[in-house]
Amino acid sequence: MNQEFLEVRGLKKYFEAGRPGLFSKDARKVHAVDGVDLTLRRSEVIALVGESGCGKSTLALLLMGLEDPTEGAVKFEGMDITHLNDSQRKKKELRRKIQMVFQDPYESLNPTQTIEEIITEPLLVHGMANTPDRDERVKKALEDAGLKPAEVYLDRYPHELSGGQRQRVVVAAALVLEPEIILADEPVSMLDVSIRAEIINLLAELRITRQIAVIFITHDLGSVGFFADRVAVMYLGRIVEVGTMLEVLENPKHPYTKALISVIPVPNPRLRHERIILQGETPNPINIPSGCRFHPRCPVAIATCKASDPPMVVVNKSHQAACLLLVK
Amino acid sequence: MEILTQKNAAPPSSNYLLEFWRKFQRNRMGLVGLGMLTAIILVAVFAPLIAPHVPGSSLTIGVSDIYKPPSAEHLFGTDDAGADVFSNFIHGARVSLTVGFFAAFISIFIGGLLGIVAGFFGGRVENFIMRFTDVMLVIPELPLMVVIIALTKPSLLNIIFVIGLLGWTTTARMVRSQTLAVKSRKFVLRARAIGSGKAHIIRRHILPLVMPILVVQAVLVVSLAVLNESTLSFLGLGDPTTLSWGQMLNYAFGRGAMSTGAWWALVFPGFGIVWVVLGLTLLGQGLEQVFNPRLDTHHLMPGRPVVTSEAGVKPVKPGTLLDVQNLSINYVTEGKPPARAVENISFTLKEGELLGLVGESGCGKTTLMLALLRLLPSAGQIVGGKVFFSGRDLTALGEEEMNEVRWSGISIVFQGAMNALNPVRTVGDQIAEAIIQHVPTFPRDKISARVTELLDLVGIAADHKDHFPHQYSGGMRQRAMIAMALACNPQVIIADEPTTALDVMIQAQILELLDELRRKLGLAVVFVTHDLGIVAEMCDHVLVMYGGVTAEYADVDIIYNEPRHPYTQELLKAFPDLTKPKKKLSSIPGYPPRLDALPAGCRFAPRCPAAFERCHIEEPALHRIGANGHLASCHLIAEKR
Numbered sequence: 001m002n003q004e005f006l007e008v009r010g011l012k013k014y015f016e017a018g019r020p021g022l023f024s025k026d027a028r029k030v031h032a033v034d035g036v037d038l039t040l041r042r043s044e045v046i047a048l049v050g051e052s053g054c055g056k057s058t059l060a061l062l063l064m065g066l067e068d069p070t071e072g073a074v075k076f077e078g079m080d081i082t083h084l085n086d087s088q089r090k091k092k093e094l095r096r097k098i099q100m101v102f103q104d105p106y107e108s109l110n111p112t113q114t115i116e117e118i119i120t121e122p123l124l125v126h127g128m129a130n131t132p133d134r135d136e137r138v139k140k141a142l143e144d145a146g147l148k149p150a151e152v153y154l155d156r157y158p159h160e161l162s163g164g165q166r167q168r169v170v171v172a173a174a175l176v177l178e179p180e181i182i183l184a185d186e187p188v189s190m191l192d193v194s195i196r197a198e199i200i201n202l203l204a205e206l207r208i209t210r211q212i213a214v215i216f217i218t219h220d221l222g223s224v225g226f227f228a229d230r231v232a233v234m235y236l237g238r239i240v241e242v243g244t245m246l247e248v249l250e251n252p253k254h255p256y257t258k259a260l261i262s263v264i265p266v267p268n269p270r271l272r273h274e275r276i277i278l279q280g281e282t283p284n285p286i287n288i289p290s291g292c293r294f295h296p297r298c299p300v301a302i303a304t305c306k307a308s309d310p311p312m313v314v315v316n317k318s319h320q321a322a323c324l325l326l327v328k
Numbered sequence: 329m330e331i332l333t334q335k336n337a338a339p340p341s342s343n344y345l346l347e348f349w350r351k352f353q354r355n356r357m358g359l360v361g362l363g364m365l366t367a368i369i370l371v372a373v374f375a376p377l378i379a380p381h382v383p384g385s386s387l388t389i390g391v392s393d394i395y396k397p398p399s400a401e402h403l404f405g406t407d408d409a410g411a412d413v414f415s416n417f418i419h420g421a422r423v424s425l426t427v428g429f430f431a432a433f434i435s436i437f438i439g440g441l442l443g444i445v446a447g448f449f450g451g452r453v454e455n456f457i458m459r460f461t462d463v464m465l466v467i468p469e470l471p472l473m474v475v476i477i478a479l480t481k482p483s484l485l486n487i488i489f490v491i492g493l494l495g496w497t498t499t500a501r502m503v504r505s506q507t508l509a510v511k512s513r514k515f516v517l518r519a520r521a522i523g524s525g526k527a528h529i530i531r532r533h534i535l536p537l538v539m540p541i542l543v544v545q546a547v548l549v550v551s552l553a554v555l556n557e558s559t560l561s562f563l564g565l566g567d568p569t570t571l572s573w574g575q576m577l578n579y580a581f582g583r584g585a586m587s588t589g590a591w592w593a594l595v596f597p598g599f600g601i602v603w604v605v606l607g608l609t610l611l612g613q614g615l616e617q618v619f620n621p622r623l624d625t626h627h628l629m630p631g632r633p634v635v636t637s638e639a640g641v642k643p644v645k646p647g648t649l650l651d652v653q654n655l656s657i658n659y660v661t662e663g664k665p666p667a668r669a670v671e672n673i674s675f676t677l678k679e680g681e682l683l684g685l686v687g688e689s690g691c692g693k694t695t696l697m698l699a700l701l702r703l704l705p706s707a708g709q710i711v712g713g714k715v716f717f718s719g720r721d722l723t724a725l726g727e728e729e730m731n732e733v734r735w736s737g738i739s740i741v742f743q744g745a746m747n748a749l750n751p752v753r754t755v756g757d758q759i760a761e762a763i764i765q766h767v768p769t770f771p772r773d774k775i776s777a778r779v780t781e782l783l784d785l786v787g788i789a790a791d792h793k794d795h796f797p798h799q800y801s802g803g804m805r806q807r808a809m810i811a812m813a814l815a816c817n818p819q820v821i822i823a824d825e826p827t828t829a830l831d832v833m834i835q836a837q838i839l840e841l842l843d844e845l846r847r848k849l850g851l852a853v854v855f856v857t858h859d860l861g862i863v864a865e866m867c868d869h870v871l872v873m874y875g876g877v878t879a880e881y882a883d884v885d886i887i888y889n890e891p892r893h894p895y896t897q898e899l900l901k902a903f904p905d906l907t908k909p910k911k912k913l914s915s916i917p918g919y920p921p922r923l924d925a926l927p928a929g930c931r932f933a934p935r936c937p938a939a940f941e942r943c944h945i946e947e948p949a950l951h952r953i954g955a956n957g958h959l960a961s962c963h964l965i966a967e968k969r
Contacts, residue, residue: 051831051832051833051834052802052831064521066517066520066521086520086523086525087525089523090523095521095522095523096522096523099521099522100518100521102514102517102518103514104514107513107514107515108513108514108515108517108518109515110515110519110532110533110536110537111537112536112537113532113536121519121522121524121532122522122523124528125519125522125523125524125525125528126522126523162919164915170518173518173522174522177522192688192689192858193688193858193859193860193899193902193903194688194858194898194899194902194915194916195902195915195916196902196913196915197901197902197904197913197914197915198915200913201913201914201915219831219832220831220832221832221906222832222861222904222906223904224904225904225905225906225911225913226904226906226909226911246909249906249909259833260832260833261906263832263833263835263836264832264861264906265859265860265861265862265864265865266861266864266865266905266906266907267860267861267864267888267900267903267905268864268888268889268905268907269864269865269884269885269888269889270885270888270889271907272864272865275836275840277833277836277837277840278833279837281801281802281803281804281833281834
């Protein structure tokens with residue numbers, strides 16, 4: 001059980017940034033994901049945090065096999081799945097075991113399908129639609145996703161549901177295949193604060209009842225609350241800090257993580273605190289800064305940061321951060 | 329409870345087609361088109377029953393029968409061979425419509441197929457198909473048809489094929505662009521993620537969404553095909569063994585109808601062609617409006633007049649910049665009871681004060697803000713209350729006076745900065761325009777300096793002045809919007825969810841900027857948001873809205889530490905607080921009320937954990953708690969007293 005069942009090593013994805021000029025030879029590249037190492041254990045929840053443009057969504061697409069990595073390896077249950085194509089992935093049941101929940105529940109459901117059609121479709125695709133227990137599965141998925149009783153929802157269309165319900169439908173469409181991993185890409189950022197908790201609690205419940213591991217991708221660490229076991233902070237295509245939720249929140253080591261945590265709003269006016277507001281925005285991933293990629297925005301950068309790329313420094317067994325100030 | 333709320337919502341539509349028909353029924357243009365088309369199709373189908381004479385039969389005629397004017401016996405007169413034009417007209421409809429529909433079917437099939445393949449597969453396939461389409465598109469269609477028909481035998485089948493095979497280009501282009509649009513939507517990616525094959529994705533996801541365009545296009549292509557057939561026949565390239573409307577025109581024209589003054593031989597077949605084409609065009613337009621309802625909205629309708637009443641107006645306290653008293657706003661739709669979007673909202677804003685306006689989407693917060701500026705959409709109407717700004721009652725001002733207040737008194741920063749900026753003009757230009765628009769007398773030579781100054785104020789370097797919005801990042805665009813809002817030195821800025829689409833760090837930057845501007849310029853700010861965290865970080869007072877009414881209004885500390893309204897309490901429970909690791913998040917079950925179906929009694933009662941009988945019957949009054957101006961509308965407060 002404790003064997004690491006999803007393992008990412010040195011994963012890179014470069015996109016061509018348009019064609020090179022007429023007289024220039026080398027194409028410019030977007031370094032969307034630039035050497036990511038990550039492990040996910042069974043029924044573990046990892047929060048993958050970073051600003052837009054840090055490559056977190058690309059990383060999710062790479063894990064799903066919806067984009068082909070430039071370099072590196074992805075192993076699932078000991079099997080190398082880095083470069084498998086669509087049909088190989090389907091054959092090896094990866095398309096069943098790894099599911100994705102997208103950000104926008106308004107966009108990720110086909111408006112012309114009923115909820116029943118939406119939930120049945122994955123079964124159809126995997127040749128599981130002709131089994132006698134099909135209807136049972138569909139209903140169970142809906143009810144496990146919190147849409148009870150399922151009968152009320154089967155004949156409805158997405159536009160008749162609220163944002164939170166739609167997101168539950170997306171989760172149900174993933175659950176019906178009994179997945180082992182759910183990649184949730186900003187699943188609550190489009191929802192009102194009052195219903196965000198319902199989706200987060202739903203995912204938290206599923207990892208207990210169904211032992212599903214979750215990679216929760218978000219730009220707002222605050223929205224995850226304490227639902228995640230571990231946090232991985234991503235900056236410009238690389239993970240700069242990883243640790244358990246408590247370690248990272250209470251004792252962040254990387255200056256970027258410190259800043260990110262300091263700007264999370266605290267809903268208590270008596271606890272107004274100094275925020276570390278980084279200037280500027282995430283640089284363009286076409287031109288990655290030299291040395292430590294965070295140095296141009298880092299409030300505590302020293303001269304050597306410009307020159308050398310910091311390695312992952314072990315803070316303790318479960319907590320690592322890539323910052324030169326930690327190297328002793 | 330969830331289910332209950334759901335049942336109150338829109339009735340479940342049994343299926344898509346039925347719903348479509350329901351919408352189409354309300355489209356007058358489409359219905360007329362459909363009627364015209366159905367009539368002529370019926371005529372064509374039952375031609376042998378309707379036509380009084382066998383078409384083209386001239387067995388029993390004499391010289392006197394040629395070009396006889398319309399009479400009781402020959403309704404449309406007779407043609408050059410003495411045949412009954414009415415009968416020919418009715419049978420001609422058969423030929424014209426047959427050619428039209430079959431040719432259009434071929435065109436739509438080819439165009440649809442190529443469009444979907446090109447759009448879905450992309451890359452080289454797309455390049456090849458689209459370049460081929462381009463070539464076909466630049467070749468003048470009609471001369472090519474003429475040449476092909478002239479070279480082959482002009483039979484009906486040939487005509488159908490030539491028209492069909494040459495008429496698919498626009499369809500291909502439209503279908504391709506629609507396919508591209510559908511393909512980029514997330515549900516297609518999701519379908520791939522669950523392992524769907526390409527054929528499955530095209531059948532289940534692309535086709536249903538391309539279909540509407542294909543249907544509209546089909547209707548228009550039929551009319552084009554009918555026209556093309558008539559043209560070919562008129563040029564003498566029609567099938568000599570059949571008689572279409574074009575053929576009738578050709579014969580009449582070539583055989584002296586003009587010189588003998590036999591207008592009926594020309595007008596009636598012409599009328600047939602116009603009837604069909606007009607019917608199809610109307611139907612196509614109607615279908616398009618039903619499929620794409622956005623075509624039908626008018627944003628530029630004049631606003632509704634303000635309903636004013638002097639009852640219960642309180643004097644404005646000194647030092648108050650903005651004093652809103654019992655403001656109510658309705659949305660008025662014809663044939664429906666008015667939706668009470670905002671009811672009896674009161675708040676005040678002092679100089680330099682930052683007020684947080686909190687509520688879920690659809691609670692009326694944006695409506696309230698637009699009403700302050702009198703910028704409500706055409707259906708919105710202020711039906712009560714007063715807005716005092718610097719002592720003037722804004723609800724009583726004329727449009728011109730109001731224009732003076734907008735921007736130089738109160739200005740607004742909208743959410744979604746990309747949509748609010750014009751993509752083809754530089755940011756500096758747009759800021760300059762804002763200045764000139766509102767202060768026409770501003771000296772022109774000082775505008776450039778003023779723009780630089782404004783950009784500097786929001787932290788944008790002067791060299792970005794001449795850049796276009798797409799060269800700005802999301803955060804910079806929002807800063808530019810703030811600069812624009814500051815252009816005329818307003819005293820109040822309304823920030824309507826200015827950070828909703830932004831990353832946390834950029835959000836923090838923008839908030840810091842607003843706070844700094846407030847201190848530097850003494851601005852009063854109304855900050856509209858659904859994010860309680862932001863409000864706690866920076867606001868002085870908080871107004872919590874629910875379903876168009878005030879739930880609670882108090883000092884920021886009271887809202888977070890001694891909230892009295894259950895809605896405020898529940899909202900706080902739903903908000904993650906990283907300083908409290910043990911806290912379990914709980915969401916508020918159910919949904920905000922629909923403004924056109926408000927519950928009786930307290931609007932929050934259906935979702936309220938503390939609701940009791942009275943809450944479902946009687947709307948709670950706004951209770952004053954303590955001396956600090958803390959207000960909450962909940963029956964519990966009265967009960968506890």
